[in-house]
Amino acid sequence: MSNVTIRDIRTIFTEPDGIRLVIVKIETSEPGLYGIGCATFTQRPTAVKVALDDYLRPLLIGKGVDDIEDIWQTSYISSYWRNGPVLNNAISGVDQALWDIKGKMANMPVYDLFGGKAREAAAVYVHAKGAGNSEVEDEVRGFMAEGYHHIRVQIETPGGFSTYGTGGRGSANIETSGTKPDEGPRWITQRIEERDPNVKYAHPGGVFEPRPYMRAALGLFDHLRSNIGFDVELLHDVHERIPPILGVWLAKEVEQYQLFFLEDLFPPEDQEYFRMVREQTSTPIAMGELYNNPHEMTPMVKDRLLDFMRVHISQIGGLTPARKLAALCEAFGVRTAWHGPGDTSPVGHAANLALDLNTSNFGIQEYSIFGDRTREVFPGSPEVHDGYMWPNGKPGLGIDIDEDLAAKFPFEERAYGGAWSAPRRADGSVVRP
């Protein structure tokens, strides 16, 4: 038992490449000993800071750094009501920072604290996207030439919406991932503009219709398999946007294209539909980034309704709960595929990597290519080459933050406070991600 205590807990905001990142830094009673953790909830960053400054900091200052499990449990119940993404992200920042500290004290990487490596590096997937089949094909070929074996493919939907979400080369395109459609089925563009020429697409998130999207996606898979073949693993993210029964149909239709996985076919609220999918197709299913509590995943795992668990580690409270969720998944043959979009900081990616290396039921690691400035702000950011993310062997999470440089990239002003800008259907109704 060390006598090292938590001296201060600070929240650091930085936006080096157009995505708002939230980092927690725990300074200890030991001069020069500190840890960092990811608490990035890019749509609600200031709420996470309030949760840290006003609630966790007063609770934890002066506590010993050793007992991470007790600190996690104490923090989790300190709000009594079960946590959502804001409180969980706050706890995650503390939790990951404490694992970082413990590794530094033990002079071991976090994956060694967990029991060592089950593999040398973690296979990653990257994001290819485009307005048409050939554009996506070019991106896929480019990534294959760079050594990637797993590539997520998304295509702009005729009539409006880029189904990208975030990702790609440091893309900032989270809040307004829609586009103004210049073409697409006339009944979409025409109907809105004929109804009221002044409307002119008052949908910052774009217009999304299920059938054009599904036709475009199936056409893309057919094009890629016909032109590139089956020696590359293709993934796709439905992003929860289509009516459930169409999701059942789509999961069957894509079976011929042998996807590595089909992600977020349904929103969490409709997860019972996965039972229909499991009875009708062997398309590998990925789900989880929108879950905020590990217990939401339990029914899915125990009934083997998914193949890849896609939880966003900071949304469920950090490495401490994530390790347990990975172990639960192992018992049911479910593999990990931790969420790793542009709105996960390199610290969060380093935390993902610690589990990727240690857990035997690793599946794949999402990697949203860090922008150059982001890499500079976070020395020790995991290196990626030949399609794998590699550890640097340094103690703790093996990464740091250059606070002076981080301060040079303050959060930019955003419309609507940086809210998630959902697409709308042609009739103007909002599409729930």
Ligand code: GCO
């Ligand atoms: C993914 C996710 C992201 C999310 C984004 C939300 O699979 O990477 O769907 O694209 O949309 O993380 O902020």
Ligand code: MG
């Ligand atoms: Mg997703």
